[in-house]
Amino acid sequence: MNRAHNFNPGPAALPLEVLQRVQAELLDFAGTGMSILEISHRSKDYEAVHNAAQQLLRELLGIPEQYHILFLGGGASLQFSMVPMNLLGPGVSADYIITGAWSQKAWKEAKLVGSPRIAATTEVDGKFTRIPKQEELDLDPNARFVHITSNNTIFGTQWHTFPHTGSVPIVADMSSDLLWRPFDIRPFGLIYGGAQKNLGPAGVTVVIIREDLLAASREDIPIILRYKTHAKENSLYNTPPVFAIYIVKLVLEWIKERGGLSWMEQENRAKAARIYGVIDAFPEFYRAPVEKDSRSFMNAVFRLPSEELEAKFLEEAKKRRFVGLKGHRSVGGMRVSMYNFVPRASIEELAVFMEDFAKKNA
Numbered sequence: 001m002n003r004a005h006n007f008n009p010g011p012a013a014l015p016l017e018v019l020q021r022v023q024a025e026l027l028d029f030a031g032t033g034m035s036i037l038e039i040s041h042r043s044k045d046y047e048a049v050h051n052a053a054q055q056l057l058r059e060l061l062g063i064p065e066q067y068h069i070l071f072l073g074g075g076a077s078l079q080f081s082m083v084p085m086n087l088l089g090p091g092v093s094a095d096y097i098i099t100g101a102w103s104q105k106a107w108k109e110a111k112l113v114g115s116p117r118i119a120a121t122t123e124v125d126g127k128f129t130r131i132p133k134q135e136e137l138d139l140d141p142n143a144r145f146v147h148i149t150s151n152n153t154i155f156g157t158q159w160h161t162f163p164h165t166g167s168v169p170i171v172a173d174m175s176s177d178l179l180w181r182p183f184d185i186r187p188f189g190l191i192y193g194g195a196q197k198n199l200g201p202a203g204v205t206v207v208i209i210r211e212d213l214l215a216a217s218r219e220d221i222p223i224i225l226r227y228k229t230h231a232k233e234n235s236l237y238n239t240p241p242v243f244a245i246y247i248v249k250l251v252l253e254w255i256k257e258r259g260g261l262s263w264m265e266q267e268n269r270a271k272a273a274r275i276y277g278v279i280d281a282f283p284e285f286y287r288a289p290v291e292k293d294s295r296s297f298m299n300a301v302f303r304l305p306s307e308e309l310e311a312k313f314l315e316e317a318k319k320r321r322f323v324g325l326k327g328h329r330s331v332g333g334m335r336v337s338m339y340n341f342v343p344r345a346s347i348e349e350l351a352v353f354m355e356d357f358a359k360k361n362a
């Protein structure tokens with residue numbers, strides 16, 4: 001077996017032990033004589049998986065009882081519209097903080113159903129290189145919520161301390177950093193994220209919604225799009241993405257066995273320190289556009305001195321089985337995605353390669 005060093009931005013690396021477990025259980029799940037792909041989502045065997053995944057998420061993130069945990073389809077992109085459809089309406093306002101392409105998409109959807117405001121944007125000439133400071137935020141105390149993107153996957157920036165929004169709940173797209181570390185959930189009214197970067201495979205979107213927002217959410221929208229429908233039916237209103245939820249459950253067990261989110265945070269901090277350490281050691285060679293205090297622990301973005309050197313970097317990286325290092329087309333250059341399940345060993349090999357490459361080509 002010759003596994004690649006996987007730095008894909010999403011879908012991204014999964015723990016090897018989890019993939020092996022999936023493989024081992026595939027033909028005969030829990031003694032049923034069938035795979036989990038072939039059994040009812042209303043069977044006892046599946047139900048145990050579904051509830052365990054919820055319970056593990058609750059435990060790892062320390063989510064209090066007044067929050068509901070939902071497993072939905074449609075990706076984070078469907079949440080861009082479900083959030084405003086459920087929580088806004090004609091004339092109802094919400095504050096959006098724009099820190100990249102994903103927040104822009106969320107904002108566009110909100111404009112279709114309500115009257116959102118932009119409370120801050122860090123866009124300069126189509127680029128985003130930082131997270132706004134608290135004093136830059138123009139927050140409306142009457143807003144229904146404040147929407148943020150906690151980690152900007154494409155531009156490589158991340159909120160390190162969340163904005164203070166008073167009594168207005170934060171709604172956060174955490175698609176690319178949920179579970180990277182423990183955090184205090186209390187200022188949040190709703191959190192959503194596609195699983196395929198930091199918690200499992202594509203297909204399931206985790207939504208964590210607080211009781212008061214759920215109670216106030218709208219009922220004059222299509223039934224399938226109401227948070228109330230999914231909360232009431234424990235995400236079994238229709239057939240959920242069972243295989244993805246099953247893998248999320250295995251991933252959560254894997255994290256728990258290794259020490260939970262404080263362990264996860266240590267790993268992620270060590271990985272990011274190693275990569276940014278190399279970038280900062282060769283400041284003439286590796287140019288990181290992001291302001292230091294906005295740097296993402298999940299996605300490190302950098303350029304090389306020329307596009308020729310960038311092409312050469314990727315070519316030599318490929319020979320070493322480093323995958324997924326090309327930056328997003330809107331940014332160019334390189335992006336190292338070092339999500340939860342990218343092993344320390346892969347990061348170490350990449351860091352050594354980056355040091356050698358800089359020395360040879362400077």
Ligand SMILES: *Cc1c(COP(=O)(O)O)cnc(C)c1O
Binds near residue numbers: 074078102152153
């Ligand atoms: C990848 C990503 C999305 C899009 O997720 P889908 O599941 O493809 O809809 C949204 N927001 C962020 C921050 C992302 O990284």
